[in-house]
Amino acid sequence: MKIIVDAMGGDHAPGVVVEGAVEAVKEYKEEIVLVGEPSQIEPVLKRFEYPKDKIFIYPARETILMHELPAISVRKKKGSSIVVGINLIKELKGDAFFSAGNTGAVVCAASMDLGLLPGVERPGIALVIPTIKGISLIIDVGANINPKPLHLLQYGIMGSAYLESIFNKPQPTVGLLNVGEEETKGTDFVKETYDLLSKSNLNFIGNIEGKSIFSGKCDVIVCDGFVGNVALKVMEGAVETMQFFLKRYLLKTSLKGKIGFFLIKDTFSKFKKDLNYAEYGGATLLGVNGVVIIGHGRSNARAVKNAIRVAIEEVKRKINQRIIEAITHLKK
Amino acid sequence: MKIIVDAMGGDHAPGVVVEGAVEAVKEYKEEIVLVGEPSQIEPVLKRFEYPKDKIFIYPARETILMHELPAISVRKKKGSSIVVGINLIKELKGDAFFSAGNTGAVVCAASMDLGLLPGVERPGIALVIPTIKGISLIIDVGANINPKPLHLLQYGIMGSAYLESIFNKPQPTVGLLNVGEEETKGTDFVKETYDLLSKSNLNFIGNIEGKSIFSGKCDVIVCDGFVGNVALKVMEGAVETMQFFLKRYLLKTSLKGKIGFFLIKDTFSKFKKDLNYAEYGGATLLGVNGVVIIGHGRSNARAVKNAIRVAIEEVKRKINQRIIEAITHLKK
Numbered sequence: 001m002k003i004i005v006d007a008m009g010g011d012h013a014p015g016v017v018v019e020g021a022v023e024a025v026k027e028y029k030e031e032i033v034l035v036g037e038p039s040q041i042e043p044v045l046k047r048f049e050y051p052k053d054k055i056f057i058y059p060a061r062e063t064i065l066m067h068e069l070p071a072i073s074v075r076k077k078k079g080s081s082i083v084v085g086i087n088l089i090k091e092l093k094g095d096a097f098f099s100a101g102n103t104g105a106v107v108c109a110a111s112m113d114l115g116l117l118p119g120v121e122r123p124g125i126a127l128v129i130p131t132i133k134g135i136s137l138i139i140d141v142g143a144n145i146n147p148k149p150l151h152l153l154q155y156g157i158m159g160s161a162y163l164e165s166i167f168n169k170p171q172p173t174v175g176l177l178n179v180g181e182e183e184t185k186g187t188d189f190v191k192e193t194y195d196l197l198s199k200s201n202l203n204f205i206g207n208i209e210g211k212s213i214f215s216g217k218c219d220v221i222v223c224d225g226f227v228g229n230v231a232l233k234v235m236e237g238a239v240e241t242m243q244f245f246l247k248r249y250l251l252k253t254s255l256k257g258k259i260g261f262f263l264i265k266d267t268f269s270k271f272k273k274d275l276n277y278a279e280y281g282g283a284t285l286l287g288v289n290g291v292v293i294i295g296h297g298r299s300n301a302r303a304v305k306n307a308i309r310v311a312i313e314e315v316k317r318k319i320n321q322r323i324i325e326a327i328t329h330l331k332k
Numbered sequence: 333m334k335i336i337v338d339a340m341g342g343d344h345a346p347g348v349v350v351e352g353a354v355e356a357v358k359e360y361k362e363e364i365v366l367v368g369e370p371s372q373i374e375p376v377l378k379r380f381e382y383p384k385d386k387i388f389i390y391p392a393r394e395t396i397l398m399h400e401l402p403a404i405s406v407r408k409k410k411g412s413s414i415v416v417g418i419n420l421i422k423e424l425k426g427d428a429f430f431s432a433g434n435t436g437a438v439v440c441a442a443s444m445d446l447g448l449l450p451g452v453e454r455p456g457i458a459l460v461i462p463t464i465k466g467i468s469l470i471i472d473v474g475a476n477i478n479p480k481p482l483h484l485l486q487y488g489i490m491g492s493a494y495l496e497s498i499f500n501k502p503q504p505t506v507g508l509l510n511v512g513e514e515e516t517k518g519t520d521f522v523k524e525t526y527d528l529l530s531k532s533n534l535n536f537i538g539n540i541e542g543k544s545i546f547s548g549k550c551d552v553i554v555c556d557g558f559v560g561n562v563a564l565k566v567m568e569g570a571v572e573t574m575q576f577f578l579k580r581y582l583l584k585t586s587l588k589g590k591i592g593f594f595l596i597k598d599t600f601s602k603f604k605k606d607l608n609y610a611e612y613g614g615a616t617l618l619g620v621n622g623v624v625i626i627g628h629g630r631s632n633a634r635a636v637k638n639a640i641r642v643a644i645e646e647v648k649r650k651i652n653q654r655i656i657e658a659i660t661h662l663k664k
Contacts, residue, residue, distance in 0.1 A: 131573070145511060145519050146519055177562060186558070188478075190558075209565050210564070210566040211572070214572075215569065227562050230511065230542040231562055232542070234567060234570070235566060237542060237546050238574070240546075242574050249599055250596055254599070256598075259595055260595025260596035261592075263592030264578075264588075264592035264596060267586070267589045
């Protein structure tokens, strides 16, 4: 198996990407192709010990920056690590693609160059999140900010297929993110989606509210990409803010709190880092004809390594075949 | 001044509402009218010492339950504590109304019976949240889930007037909640709103992402009620989940973590409670012709007391007059 990695993507590229790739090769023994500017990748790679027959560099002279407009940059920068990397998948020179770069550009390049799976109308970004009961999957967190109800139904199908396939979860429960639990709540868009989900053969449990996302109340949470993106970033912000407040609170209240804070400090930092994408490693762009993993811009080496593990797992479990079957068998 | 309080609203009514009202009367010395079923309010009230000339009971024989449909329940239950309470404001028998009951019903009764302020097209629920730099205000968190761009512009105006008036914050900065910071990001709805905000005389700083809500990056965060409601509830859920994970993390890692956890436990619980609405006490329904405060269903006595303090403050500062002026002077 060969995993194509965008060496230029992310806030700390190529450093942490190369480091994560080296760790992944050592641990998972699959081949990795680092796509990007060789003169930037080589010096980093030289710092590490690694099996020379497992890591390759594939040159890409351009880089799409984090804030470039996705559609325009993908069209104009044909030589960018994202476009070149996606094309390696298309030409079957690799089995999966990972990038911690410009999310919109990855979505755009993957949708245009790989195309969508048969029957799928729009791709969605699926993110696995930790919950009190284990893990849940939220889809879409930003690929498609103007979806139709049918797209959300398909997200439910793809998300369920994902959890069945990757996490061996039989008949995952599906919930619709809404402003209240009652069937009557929400916009016309959400009500139409509710209707489609109810009539499908998914294990649909109804609406769920934002506060239940982490409770493990359902396995798959479907939502439109705008709402999902805001929700995801609010979670990120909440974790950071909590640490700030907790520190201030503990330091100002009592001696007990002060001592407690110094005792928990290291664990808290580790905990925060773990929640922050690194544990699971990345989000999967579901619905495109290829395995595409998107990492957080702030990914560290561990997050990159874990994202590569996820990519390997998805290839092994033939996730896209499972999705095609599920979409085909959909009770209309 | 006379504050009208829905004694039957909230998960722990009338108990915590009456208790909070008694505390508020003692601390703020204003009169309070408890609206609801006297046979349920009286026994609770008897348990407390309070100035008898400051707390009154106004009978309302019906109660709108938390999960009843707002528009229908308000129309059918004319004798409910919410409808009766709002009518006391309308008849100028009280200066402000507080309820921790069915939010939709309060919004509906207030909009219909009090009407909107001149020039205001839709009311919005404004919530003051703690941030790293102090406080910010987010509007709308659920009054209007199908807004037009003009409504969001008006939320920006009302939110700014609120912070100027209640928190003495001159020229508050306004940000638009979006999936990215660039002007080009988001749905057509958000882009149109961006355009309106840019052309207004508000201190508009552009788009902000979900992770920046708590950073104090801007004073007023405007968003549609669907997104705002999800964001708010994600925050709530995140705080609870964080506590759960932190505990598990600390208890499983090291002896240091275990001891640390037991030292911070009490402070953490207090911190969680404080974040949970109680500190500021409630959200304000801005845009209606009256001062209306909405509490969280889970409000405790302290949250009720603080919500009453907010109501008193808003009446004193003539918040609605400020909003009328701001809406009138809006540069179109």
